[in-house]
Amino acid sequence: MVDQQNFEKAAERLRSASNLVVITGAGVSAESGVHTFRGKGGLWEEYDVGEVATASALRRDPEKVWKFLLLLREETAKARPNPAHIAIATLEKKIPTVRVITQNIDGLHQAGGSTEVLEIHGNVQTARNEITGKLFSINDLDLTTLPPPCPETGEALRPNVLYFEEQYDSDILTTASTWVRQADVILVVGTSGMVPTPYILAQEGRAAGAFLIDVNLVQNKAPSTWFGGAMDPADLFLQGRAGEVVPRLAEQQ
């Protein structure tokens, strides 16, 4: 249940915002029928992350990694933006700058109408030639053998997603860092905060002066070991479903 006082304070902060960054995780797409990764029913309960989502797994058994990616792509193809995605997009009409930094690879923010979206973990719709750096729509590839060959050079293509053990693209990180530092409000929606970079981006923005609001079914508890001590996760926590809390917040603007 959303704490009404916290909700009012969050709505007020958003009303005075001129530059909003929304940082999202799997929880924002849960109500679209896309699996989350952790917790009950999460993908990491059924699949071994070390077999399907690491750089070493991609080297060892690219076919297996590709099969998992294609499963995610199939799930995503059936998904539609939910009220949270749509509400985030409508905030663009009310706040001068609204930017989305998402860990999700499902493309649902863009489908929901958001125009400035940074996909820090890549996208399920594209494959990449590691040598040339060129991206290809998976729809245009021959998937009879996995990994699919590059239509131009014949090289094995890789999914255009970030796997564990890999570095973030430095341009993407620079952009994300600039965005959070320019923000006056950061709204974090549906992430466990278990992957350090997005969590640290939120805290970087907060340290630069942004007011940090966290919307989640449960309160985030990022591992204190990252920072050598417990860290206050947000200025305000709003407990509830993204598809309910975010549209309510947007209606108040």
Ligand code: OAD
């Ligand atoms: P997780 O699966 O770790 O966490 C999902 C979060 O969403 C949890 O905190 C849930 O409580 C919350 N949640 C679930 N349903 C919700 C709802 N309807 N409304 C609000 N909150 C809800 O997903 P992420 O934090 O996104 O990385 O995970 C980050 C990364 O871990 C992913 O991008 C992926 C994964 O391994 C890579 O593949 C590199």
